[in-house]
Amino acid sequence: MTLTQMTLNKLKFFGEMNYKNMLDFTNCNLGKVIVHQVGNKTNDEDIVLSKSLLETNDSRLRELLIKYFLYSFSNTEFYSFSFSNEDFKLNPLYQFATSIFSNQNDFEDVSKSIAKHLYEISLHPQIKSGDLFLSSFSNIEINGKLVNGFGIFKSENRQPFLKLNKKSNDFVLNYEDGINIDKLDKGCLVLDLDKENGYQVCVIDKSSKSVETQYWKDRFLNVKPAKDDYHQTNQFLSITKQFVTKQLAEDSEVTKTDQIDFLNRSVGYFKTHDTFNKQEFEKEVFADGNIIESFRKFDQSYRQENNVELSDDFEISAQAVKKQARIFKSVLKLDKNFHIYIHGNRELIEQGIDENGRKYYKIYYEEES
Numbered sequence: 001m002t003l004t005q006m007t008l009n010k011l012k013f014f015g016e017m018n019y020k021n022m023l024d025f026t027n028c029n030l031g032k033v034i035v036h037q038v039g040n041k042t043n044d045e046d047i048v049l050s051k052s053l054l055e056t057n058d059s060r061l062r063e064l065l066i067k068y069f070l071y072s073f074s075n076t077e078f079y080s081f082s083f084s085n086e087d088f089k090l091n092p093l094y095q096f097a098t099s100i101f102s103n104q105n106d107f108e109d110v111s112k113s114i115a116k117h118l119y120e121i122s123l124h125p126q127i128k129s130g131d132l133f134l135s136s137f138s139n140i141e142i143n144g145k146l147v148n149g150f151g152i153f154k155s156e157n158r159q160p161f162l163k164l165n166k167k168s169n170d171f172v173l174n175y176e177d178g179i180n181i182d183k184l185d186k187g188c189l190v191l192d193l194d195k196e197n198g199y200q201v202c203v204i205d206k207s208s209k210s211v212e213t214q215y216w217k218d219r220f221l222n223v224k225p226a227k228d229d230y231h232q233t234n235q236f237l238s239i240t241k242q243f244v245t246k247q248l249a250e251d252s253e254v255t256k257t258d259q260i261d262f263l264n265r266s267v268g269y270f271k272t273h274d275t276f277n278k279q280e281f282e283k284e285v286f287a288d289g290n291i292i293e294s295f296r297k298f299d300q301s302y303r304q305e306n307n308v309e310l311s312d313d314f315e316i317s318a319q320a321v322k323k324q325a326r327i328f329k330s331v332l333k334l335d336k337n338f339h340i341y342i343h344g345n346r347e348l349i350e351q352g353i354d355e356n357g358r359k360y361y362k363i364y365y366e367e368e369s
Helices: 003-016 059-073 092-102 104-121 215-221 229-251 256-272 278-285 289-305 318-325
Strands: 029-038 078-081 130-142 145-155 159-167 170-178 186-191 200-205 223-225 275-277 313-315 331-334 338-341 349-353 359-363
Touching: 029 059, 029 104, 059 130, 059 145, 059 186, 059 200, 078 092, 078 215, 092 104, 092 145, 092 186, 104 130, 104 215, 130 186, 200 215, 223 229, 229 256, 229 275, 229 289, 229 313, 229 318, 256 278, 256 318, 275 278, 278 289
Parallel strands: none
Antiparallel strands: 029 130, 078 200, 078 223, 130 145, 145 186, 159 170, 186 200, 275 313, 331 338, 349 359
16 A cells, blocks of 8 residues: 555545544645745744745655645644734734635745744744745545645654665665654644634644743734634533532532542533533533532633633534543542542442541442453
8 A cells, every 4th residue: 555545544534534624635735835944033043935935746755745744633623813802814824824825826925924924923942943834735625625725834853764775785874864744843724714704723733831832823823712613512621620620629528539420421421412501411410509500600710711702502522522531530549559440330439448547449340351
């Protein structure tokens, strides 16, 4: 099987999964590609602008570029361009994307403007210099519709790789520094879709999560989560997790086992329902009236403090549930001796203290495997 077949089959697999807004790159075409070098202005590093487009006629090179640029976006959250006063049309990246979608002849000039914009905001000394690739795409499929796309990708980390050459009956081993096509450091894919709301934008950022280095998404792109099913599902699960692990322990005497049970029931609700209803969720997950009232106060306070707008009824995104389920911990850690994984019936585990003051858990089960 060729690289093309393997790459496209894998991308098609993601596209065929039953997730709303899932991207399918199976029939995607790579358009113009250019690269600039962007240093850190504060560290007196330069910016080097390319004079021409990259030559990408080689079919294998195009396959590798599509894999490097797009593979990470197969399963991702959607954003839209924003701005400080909520007028997204003032966002420079929104204006740059509009220029490229309107006229491909502007591609080179706009790419240089984007590189300069990134250079001007790369002020924190920890921001790494790197190679900035910009590319246009066509035939990206989303919800059965083919759209054009525009991508910005920054490679900040070069990695050594070995190169083995054969000369006659001997071999020569060398090494070079290059870009790992399986690891995109930073990326932004703008779809020519929903222009009137700031476009649909996907973002990748594999760097440090510290405030000082969050320049890519916040300062450079200036995006906010799109108000879609993914965002609604993701946010509500996040609110629930924070309530159970933080607020609930302060409001009432709940054990770690109870907390894990609430988390499991929360994820279970989202996995077994197609649509979300807040009152139904509260009743099925928390049941107790006092806990429900506490959750409602926490939910309201969280939304106000974080400027989050959520509906009490929405379609559940299986994509967001899968992502959040990974961080909902169902592990009960006992000293350094035992880890108990709790996945189901809370009634099958009991907690107690023996006559010597030692704490214990009693677990009931039917089969051992």
